[in-house]
Amino acid sequence: MKTNRSIITRMSATISKVENLTGLYALLVVVVIVLGLVTLPSITYYDDQLYEKTLNPASTLHPYDRGGVPFGTTPVKSQYPENSPYAGYVTTYLTPFSQWLADTTHHMGTTIVAHPGGIIDEILYNTRGFDTVVETSILFVAFGIASYLFRRET
Amino acid sequence: MFNLPTTNIGGQELFVLEFGDIVAYFSPYTTALFVFALIFTALAIVSRPEKQMDIAFGGDAYYAKVVDPELMRFQRFMAIACGLATLGAMVTGDVFNFTLFASLVGITNIGIVAAYRNRHVLNAAFQYGIVAMLATVPLFGGAAIVVASTGTLSMWELFTGAVAVPLIAKAFLVLGVMGEGMAPFYVAKAEITRAQGAPFILMVHVSSLLLFLRVAEIVISM
Numbered sequence: 001m002k003t004n005r006s007i008i009t010r011m012s013a014t015i016s017k018v019e020n021l022t023g024l025y026a027l028l029v030v031v032v033i034v035l036g037l038v039t040l041p042s043i044t045y046y047d048d049q050l051y052e053k054t055l056n057p058a059s060t061l062h063p064y065d066r067g068g069v070p071f072g073t074t075p076v077k078s079q080y081p082e083n084s085p086y087a088g089y090v091t092t093y094l095t096p097f098s099q100w101l102a103d104t105t106h107h108m109g110t111t112i113v114a115h116p117g118g119i120i121d122e123i124l125y126n127t128r129g130f131d132t133v134v135e136t137s138i139l140f141v142a143f144g145i146a147s148y149l150f151r152r153e154t
Numbered sequence: 155m156f157n158l159p160t161t162n163i164g165g166q167e168l169f170v171l172e173f174g175d176i177v178a179y180f181s182p183y184t185t186a187l188f189v190f191a192l193i194f195t196a197l198a199i200v201s202r203p204e205k206q207m208d209i210a211f212g213g214d215a216y217y218a219k220v221v222d223p224e225l226m227r228f229q230r231f232m233a234i235a236c237g238l239a240t241l242g243a244m245v246t247g248d249v250f251n252f253t254l255f256a257s258l259v260g261i262t263n264i265g266i267v268a269a270y271r272n273r274h275v276l277n278a279a280f281q282y283g284i285v286a287m288l289a290t291v292p293l294f295g296g297a298a299i300v301v302a303s304t305g306t307l308s309m310w311e312l313f314t315g316a317v318a319v320p321l322i323a324k325a326f327l328v329l330g331v332m333g334e335g336m337a338p339f340y341v342a343k344a345e346i347t348r349a350q351g352a353p354f355i356l357m358v359h360v361s362s363l364l365l366f367l368r369v370a371e372i373v374i375s376m
Contacts, residue, residue, distance in 0.1 A: 018278050018340060025285050025333055029292060032329050036322040043320045046305035050175075079175040079308045130173035134242065134254040138261060141235055145265040148228050 050077055051128075078127040087126050176248040177310060183371060187244040187364050194360045195237030198230060201353040226354075228269050233354040236262035240361040244368055247309045250297045252372065253330065257293060259361045260286040260334035266358055267341065278340040289333020296326030312376050319376040331369040335362035 005013075014020050076087040169180040180188065203226045206219040239262060243255035264286060267279040300323045301307050311317055337358045 018281050021336070021339060022281050022284050022288075025336065026288065028332075029288065029329060032292065032322075032325050035325070039320070039322050043299065043303050043322070046303055049301070049305045050307070051301070079306060079311065080172070080177065083172045083177070084174045127174040128176060128250075130176045131248075131251055131254060134251065134258060137235075137239075138254065138258050141232075141258065141261050141265065144231070145261070145268060148265075149268065152224065 050079055052077070076127070084127045171245070175308060176246065176251050177308065178245040179247045179310075180245055184245050184368070187367055188241060191237060191240040191244055191360065191364055194357060195234060195241065198233040198237055198354060198357055204353065225269050229266055229354040232262050232265035232269070233357040236266065236357045236361050240364050243365060249300050249307045249309060249312065249327075249372070251307075252368070253293045253297045253327070256331055256334045256365055256369075257286075257290055259365060260289065260337075263334075263337040263358050263361065266354060267337065282337055282340040285333050285336050289330045289336075291330075292326040293330025293334065296323045296330055299323035299326065309372065309375070324373045324376060328369060328373055331365050335365045338362050 015024065076084075078084050078087055081087070167179050167181050168185060171178040171180075203221045205221060208217045208219065210216060236259060239255050239258040243252055243259060246252050246255060264279060264283050267275065267282065270276060270279070297307065300312070300319055303320050303323065304312060304317050306312065306317070312319055341355060341358055
Protein backbone atom coordinates (compact mmCIF):
# COMPACT_ATOMS: atom_id res chain seq x y z
CA MET A 1 0.00 0.00 0.00
CA LYS A 2 2.82 2.33 0.81
CA THR A 3 4.55 2.11 -2.54
CA ASN A 4 2.21 3.77 -5.06
CA ARG A 5 0.60 6.56 -3.09
CA SER A 6 -0.40 9.56 -5.17
CA ILE A 7 1.01 13.03 -4.53
CA ILE A 8 -2.35 14.23 -3.16
CA THR A 9 -2.47 11.37 -0.68
CA ARG A 10 1.01 12.18 0.55
CA MET A 11 0.24 15.91 0.80
CA SER A 12 -2.95 15.36 2.76
CA ALA A 13 -1.15 12.89 5.02
CA THR A 14 1.46 15.55 5.77
CA ILE A 15 -1.07 18.30 6.44
CA SER A 16 -3.18 16.03 8.63
CA LYS A 17 -0.47 16.11 11.31
CA VAL A 18 -0.97 19.11 13.61
CA GLU A 19 2.79 19.43 14.11
CA ASN A 20 3.37 20.01 10.40
CA LEU A 21 0.97 22.94 10.16
CA THR A 22 3.38 25.24 11.99
CA GLY A 23 6.14 24.43 9.54
CA LEU A 24 3.78 24.89 6.60
CA TYR A 25 2.73 28.30 7.85
CA ALA A 26 6.35 29.28 8.52
CA LEU A 27 7.23 28.26 4.96
CA LEU A 28 4.42 30.46 3.65
CA VAL A 29 5.68 33.39 5.75
CA VAL A 30 9.21 32.91 4.43
CA VAL A 31 7.98 32.82 0.81
CA VAL A 32 5.97 36.03 1.26
CA ILE A 33 8.83 37.77 3.07
CA VAL A 34 11.20 36.86 0.23
CA LEU A 35 8.64 38.24 -2.23
CA GLY A 36 8.47 41.36 -0.07
CA LEU A 37 12.24 41.77 -0.13
CA VAL A 38 12.18 41.49 -3.92
CA THR A 39 9.47 44.12 -4.32
CA LEU A 40 10.83 46.38 -1.58
CA PRO A 41 12.75 48.73 -3.94
CA SER A 42 9.47 49.58 -5.70
CA ILE A 43 7.86 50.83 -2.48
CA THR A 44 8.55 54.49 -1.77
CA TYR A 45 8.30 56.12 1.63
CA TYR A 46 5.47 58.62 1.77
CA ASP A 47 6.89 61.84 3.18
CA ASP A 48 3.71 63.50 4.39
CA GLN A 49 3.15 61.11 7.30
CA LEU A 50 0.11 61.53 9.49
CA TYR A 51 1.80 60.10 12.59
CA GLU A 52 5.29 61.44 11.98
CA LYS A 53 8.26 60.88 14.21
CA THR A 54 11.53 62.75 13.97
CA LEU A 55 14.62 61.65 15.87
CA ASN A 56 17.06 64.24 17.13
CA PRO A 57 20.16 62.49 18.52
CA ALA A 58 21.52 65.78 19.89
CA SER A 59 18.58 66.17 22.24
CA THR A 60 19.07 65.23 25.87
CA LEU A 61 15.68 63.49 25.75
CA HIS A 62 16.91 61.55 22.73
CA PRO A 63 14.60 58.62 21.97
CA TYR A 64 11.63 60.21 23.70
CA ASP A 65 11.89 63.71 22.27
CA ARG A 66 8.70 64.11 20.28
CA GLY A 67 9.12 67.80 19.46
CA GLY A 68 6.82 70.64 20.45
CA VAL A 69 7.29 73.48 22.91
CA PRO A 70 6.57 72.85 26.60
CA PHE A 71 3.63 75.00 27.76
CA GLY A 72 3.24 76.33 24.25
CA THR A 73 0.86 75.34 21.52
CA THR A 74 1.86 72.20 19.63
CA PRO A 75 0.15 71.46 16.36
CA VAL A 76 -1.17 67.90 16.26
CA LYS A 77 -1.93 66.32 12.92
CA SER A 78 -4.97 64.15 12.71
CA GLN A 79 -6.88 62.48 9.92
CA TYR A 80 -10.22 63.95 10.90
CA PRO A 81 -9.68 67.12 12.94
CA GLU A 82 -13.44 67.53 13.31
CA ASN A 83 -13.51 64.31 15.39
CA SER A 84 -10.83 65.54 17.79
CA PRO A 85 -11.83 69.12 18.56
CA TYR A 86 -9.72 69.20 21.73
CA ALA A 87 -6.39 68.00 20.26
CA GLY A 88 -3.59 70.06 21.76
CA TYR A 89 -5.50 71.02 24.90
CA VAL A 90 -3.95 69.90 28.17
CA THR A 91 -7.41 69.19 29.59
CA THR A 92 -8.01 66.49 26.99
CA TYR A 93 -5.90 64.16 29.13
CA LEU A 94 -8.53 64.22 31.86
CA THR A 95 -10.32 60.94 32.36
CA PRO A 96 -14.05 61.16 33.11
CA PHE A 97 -13.25 60.68 36.79
CA SER A 98 -10.62 63.43 36.91
CA GLN A 99 -12.94 65.67 34.92
CA TRP A 100 -15.57 65.11 37.60
CA LEU A 101 -12.92 65.77 40.28
CA ALA A 102 -11.97 69.03 38.60
CA ASP A 103 -15.59 70.09 38.23
CA THR A 104 -16.55 69.44 41.83
CA THR A 105 -13.38 70.13 43.87
CA HIS A 106 -10.32 72.35 43.71
CA HIS A 107 -7.83 69.55 44.45
CA MET A 108 -7.34 68.28 40.93
CA GLY A 109 -4.12 70.22 40.36
CA THR A 110 -2.45 68.58 43.34
CA THR A 111 -2.98 64.96 42.29
CA ILE A 112 -0.72 62.82 40.19
CA VAL A 113 -3.48 62.24 37.62
CA ALA A 114 -3.16 65.86 36.53
CA HIS A 115 0.20 65.46 34.82
CA PRO A 116 0.28 66.52 31.19
CA GLY A 117 1.86 64.23 28.66
CA GLY A 118 3.93 64.84 25.57
CA ILE A 119 2.97 64.79 21.95
CA ILE A 120 2.95 60.96 21.89
CA ASP A 121 0.20 60.92 24.48
CA GLU A 122 -1.73 63.35 22.35
CA ILE A 123 -1.78 60.84 19.50
CA LEU A 124 -2.39 57.82 21.71
CA TYR A 125 -5.07 59.26 23.95
CA ASN A 126 -6.85 61.68 21.66
CA THR A 127 -6.82 60.90 17.97
CA ARG A 128 -6.09 57.16 18.30
CA GLY A 129 -7.48 56.52 21.75
CA PHE A 130 -9.43 53.43 20.68
CA ASP A 131 -6.15 51.66 19.83
CA THR A 132 -4.94 52.20 23.38
CA VAL A 133 -8.10 50.56 24.71
CA VAL A 134 -7.73 47.50 22.46
CA GLU A 135 -4.02 47.12 23.25
CA THR A 136 -4.73 47.07 26.97
CA SER A 137 -7.49 44.51 26.42
CA ILE A 138 -4.99 42.23 24.64
CA LEU A 139 -2.68 42.49 27.65
CA PHE A 140 -5.59 41.87 30.02
CA VAL A 141 -6.75 38.76 28.16
CA ALA A 142 -3.20 37.38 27.97
CA PHE A 143 -2.80 37.97 31.69
CA GLY A 144 -6.16 36.32 32.35
CA ILE A 145 -5.13 33.17 30.46
CA ALA A 146 -1.75 33.01 32.18
CA SER A 147 -3.22 33.44 35.66
CA TYR A 148 -5.94 30.83 35.01
CA LEU A 149 -3.40 28.29 33.79
CA PHE A 150 -1.07 29.04 36.68
CA ARG A 151 -3.67 28.96 39.44
CA ARG A 152 -5.69 25.88 38.55
CA GLU A 153 -5.11 22.67 40.47
CA THR A 154 -3.29 19.77 38.80
CA MET B 155 -20.24 63.45 7.08
CA PHE B 156 -18.41 60.76 5.10
CA ASN B 157 -19.06 58.80 2.00
CA LEU B 158 -17.58 55.39 1.47
CA PRO B 159 -15.38 55.65 -1.63
CA THR B 160 -16.07 52.16 -2.89
CA THR B 161 -19.68 51.12 -2.63
CA ASN B 162 -19.48 48.11 -4.90
CA ILE B 163 -18.04 45.79 -2.23
CA GLY B 164 -19.49 46.70 1.11
CA GLY B 165 -22.43 48.70 -0.20
CA GLN B 166 -23.52 52.13 0.93
CA GLU B 167 -22.67 53.21 4.45
CA LEU B 168 -25.52 53.05 6.95
CA PHE B 169 -24.02 54.38 10.14
CA VAL B 170 -20.69 55.84 11.23
CA LEU B 171 -19.11 55.72 14.68
CA GLU B 172 -16.22 58.09 15.32
CA PHE B 173 -13.37 57.46 17.75
CA GLY B 174 -11.08 60.32 16.80
CA ASP B 175 -9.10 59.16 13.78
CA ILE B 176 -10.62 55.70 13.96
CA VAL B 177 -13.96 55.87 12.21
CA ALA B 178 -15.91 52.61 12.37
CA TYR B 179 -18.51 52.15 9.67
CA PHE B 180 -21.55 49.99 9.13
CA SER B 181 -22.16 49.11 5.52
CA PRO B 182 -24.62 46.32 4.60
CA TYR B 183 -21.66 43.94 4.44
CA THR B 184 -20.08 44.83 7.77
CA THR B 185 -23.50 45.12 9.41
CA ALA B 186 -24.34 41.57 8.32
CA LEU B 187 -21.05 40.30 9.78
CA PHE B 188 -21.60 42.38 12.94
CA VAL B 189 -25.09 40.99 13.50
CA PHE B 190 -23.82 37.43 12.92
CA ALA B 191 -21.07 37.93 15.52
CA LEU B 192 -23.58 39.57 17.88
CA ILE B 193 -25.94 36.56 17.68
CA PHE B 194 -23.14 34.13 18.48
CA THR B 195 -21.87 36.28 21.34
CA ALA B 196 -25.39 36.27 22.79
CA LEU B 197 -25.52 32.49 22.34
CA ALA B 198 -22.19 32.13 24.18
CA ILE B 199 -23.59 34.22 27.04
CA VAL B 200 -26.82 32.25 27.48
CA SER B 201 -25.79 28.71 26.51
CA ARG B 202 -25.10 25.92 28.98
CA PRO B 203 -22.31 23.36 28.57
CA GLU B 204 -23.11 20.02 27.02
CA LYS B 205 -23.48 17.06 29.33
CA GLN B 206 -21.80 14.25 27.48
CA MET B 207 -22.18 10.51 27.68
CA ASP B 208 -19.70 7.80 26.78
CA ILE B 209 -21.44 4.58 25.87
CA ALA B 210 -19.44 1.42 26.39
CA PHE B 211 -19.71 -0.42 23.14
CA GLY B 212 -21.43 -3.77 23.20
CA GLY B 213 -23.09 -3.32 26.58
CA ASP B 214 -25.61 -1.24 28.45
CA ALA B 215 -23.02 0.68 30.45
CA TYR B 216 -22.41 4.39 29.96
CA TYR B 217 -20.35 7.04 31.72
CA ALA B 218 -21.50 10.60 32.23
CA LYS B 219 -18.66 13.09 31.87
CA VAL B 220 -18.29 15.65 34.64
CA VAL B 221 -18.58 19.32 33.71
CA ASP B 222 -15.93 21.32 35.53
CA PRO B 223 -17.62 24.61 36.48
CA GLU B 224 -14.36 26.52 36.73
CA LEU B 225 -13.23 25.44 33.28
CA MET B 226 -16.71 26.21 31.91
CA ARG B 227 -16.66 29.70 33.43
CA PHE B 228 -13.23 30.47 32.01
CA GLN B 229 -14.15 29.21 28.55
CA ARG B 230 -17.37 31.21 28.59
CA PHE B 231 -15.40 34.34 29.54
CA MET B 232 -12.94 33.71 26.70
CA ALA B 233 -15.76 32.99 24.24
CA ILE B 234 -17.50 36.26 25.14
CA ALA B 235 -14.22 38.18 24.90
CA CYS B 236 -13.61 36.55 21.52
CA GLY B 237 -17.09 37.60 20.40
CA LEU B 238 -16.50 41.20 21.48
CA ALA B 239 -13.14 41.27 19.67
CA THR B 240 -14.86 39.92 16.55
CA LEU B 241 -17.52 42.62 16.82
CA GLY B 242 -14.80 45.26 16.88
CA ALA B 243 -12.88 43.74 13.98
CA MET B 244 -16.02 43.63 11.85
CA VAL B 245 -16.81 47.34 11.90
CA THR B 246 -13.50 49.10 12.51
CA GLY B 247 -12.43 51.58 9.85
CA ASP B 248 -8.72 51.63 10.57
CA VAL B 249 -6.07 49.16 9.43
CA PHE B 250 -3.99 49.17 12.61
CA ASN B 251 -7.11 48.90 14.74
CA PHE B 252 -8.17 45.90 12.66
CA THR B 253 -4.82 44.17 13.20
CA LEU B 254 -5.12 44.77 16.95
CA PHE B 255 -8.58 43.21 17.01
CA ALA B 256 -7.33 40.29 14.90
CA SER B 257 -4.56 39.55 17.38
CA LEU B 258 -7.06 39.87 20.25
CA VAL B 259 -9.20 37.25 18.51
CA GLY B 260 -6.10 35.03 18.20
CA ILE B 261 -5.24 35.35 21.89
CA THR B 262 -8.79 34.58 23.03
CA ASN B 263 -8.86 31.55 20.72
CA ILE B 264 -5.69 30.32 22.42
CA GLY B 265 -7.44 30.86 25.75
CA ILE B 266 -10.46 28.79 24.72
CA VAL B 267 -8.42 25.78 23.62
CA ALA B 268 -5.65 26.08 26.22
CA ALA B 269 -8.00 25.55 29.16
CA TYR B 270 -8.37 21.81 28.56
CA ARG B 271 -6.41 19.18 30.39
CA ASN B 272 -6.20 16.54 27.64
CA ARG B 273 -2.67 16.07 26.46
CA HIS B 274 -3.38 16.01 22.73
CA VAL B 275 -5.64 19.08 22.98
CA LEU B 276 -2.93 21.00 24.84
CA ASN B 277 -0.42 19.92 22.22
CA ALA B 278 -2.68 21.32 19.48
CA ALA B 279 -3.18 24.51 21.49
CA PHE B 280 0.58 24.89 21.85
CA GLN B 281 1.11 24.50 18.11
CA TYR B 282 -1.67 27.01 17.41
CA GLY B 283 -0.12 29.41 19.92
CA ILE B 284 3.17 29.31 18.02
CA VAL B 285 1.39 30.07 14.73
CA ALA B 286 -0.67 32.89 16.27
CA MET B 287 2.43 34.50 17.74
CA LEU B 288 4.28 34.07 14.46
CA ALA B 289 1.35 35.62 12.60
CA THR B 290 1.67 38.92 14.48
CA VAL B 291 4.85 39.65 12.51
CA PRO B 292 3.20 39.78 9.04
CA LEU B 293 0.02 41.23 10.56
CA PHE B 294 1.61 44.30 12.12
CA GLY B 295 4.25 44.38 9.39
CA GLY B 296 1.46 44.78 6.86
CA ALA B 297 -0.03 47.70 8.80
CA ALA B 298 3.47 49.24 9.10
CA ILE B 299 4.05 49.01 5.33
CA VAL B 300 0.62 50.57 4.74
CA VAL B 301 1.39 53.56 6.96
CA ALA B 302 4.92 53.97 5.58
CA SER B 303 3.92 53.91 1.93
CA THR B 304 0.68 55.89 2.13
CA GLY B 305 1.08 58.01 5.26
CA THR B 306 -2.32 57.09 6.67
CA LEU B 307 -4.10 54.17 8.27
CA SER B 308 -7.73 55.15 7.84
CA MET B 309 -9.65 52.87 5.49
CA TRP B 310 -11.68 55.87 4.35
CA GLU B 311 -8.54 57.29 2.74
CA LEU B 312 -7.06 53.95 1.66
CA PHE B 313 -10.20 52.86 -0.18
CA THR B 314 -10.07 55.86 -2.51
CA GLY B 315 -8.47 55.40 -5.92
CA ALA B 316 -5.86 58.08 -5.29
CA VAL B 317 -3.99 56.01 -2.70
CA ALA B 318 -2.08 52.96 -3.91
CA VAL B 319 -1.37 50.32 -1.28
CA PRO B 320 1.57 48.03 -2.18
CA LEU B 321 0.64 44.44 -2.95
CA ILE B 322 3.05 43.13 -0.35
CA ALA B 323 1.20 44.98 2.43
CA LYS B 324 -2.04 43.27 1.39
CA ALA B 325 -0.25 39.90 1.25
CA PHE B 326 1.12 40.47 4.76
CA LEU B 327 -2.33 41.38 6.07
CA VAL B 328 -3.91 38.26 4.57
CA LEU B 329 -1.07 36.08 5.83
CA GLY B 330 -1.38 37.51 9.33
CA VAL B 331 -5.12 36.93 9.46
CA MET B 332 -4.53 33.40 8.13
CA GLY B 333 -2.26 32.70 11.07
CA GLU B 334 -4.61 34.19 13.64
CA GLY B 335 -7.60 32.45 12.09
CA MET B 336 -5.95 29.05 11.80
CA ALA B 337 -7.54 27.78 15.01
CA PRO B 338 -10.37 25.76 13.35
CA PHE B 339 -7.71 23.54 11.74
CA TYR B 340 -6.40 22.60 15.16
CA VAL B 341 -9.88 22.30 16.61
CA ALA B 342 -10.81 19.85 13.87
CA LYS B 343 -7.57 17.90 14.09
CA ALA B 344 -7.62 17.52 17.84
CA GLU B 345 -11.38 16.83 17.79
CA ILE B 346 -12.01 19.50 20.39
CA THR B 347 -15.46 20.19 18.97
CA ARG B 348 -16.91 17.21 20.84
CA ALA B 349 -14.78 17.69 23.94
CA GLN B 350 -16.01 19.02 27.24
CA GLY B 351 -17.46 22.53 27.18
CA ALA B 352 -18.63 22.06 23.65
CA PRO B 353 -20.77 25.12 22.82
CA PHE B 354 -18.07 27.68 23.57
CA ILE B 355 -15.68 26.16 21.07
CA LEU B 356 -17.99 27.31 18.28
CA MET B 357 -16.76 30.86 18.83
CA VAL B 358 -13.36 29.81 17.47
CA HIS B 359 -14.93 28.91 14.13
CA VAL B 360 -17.24 31.92 13.99
CA SER B 361 -14.50 34.44 14.75
CA SER B 362 -12.07 32.93 12.23
CA LEU B 363 -14.70 32.81 9.49
CA LEU B 364 -15.74 36.42 10.09
CA LEU B 365 -12.11 37.61 10.20
CA PHE B 366 -11.45 36.03 6.81
CA LEU B 367 -14.57 37.62 5.31
CA ARG B 368 -13.61 41.02 6.66
CA VAL B 369 -9.97 40.91 5.54
CA ALA B 370 -11.16 39.92 2.07
CA GLU B 371 -13.30 43.07 1.95
CA ILE B 372 -10.43 45.26 3.17
CA VAL B 373 -7.85 43.84 0.78
CA ILE B 374 -10.15 44.03 -2.24
CA SER B 375 -11.23 47.59 -1.43
CA MET B 376 -7.71 48.91 -0.83
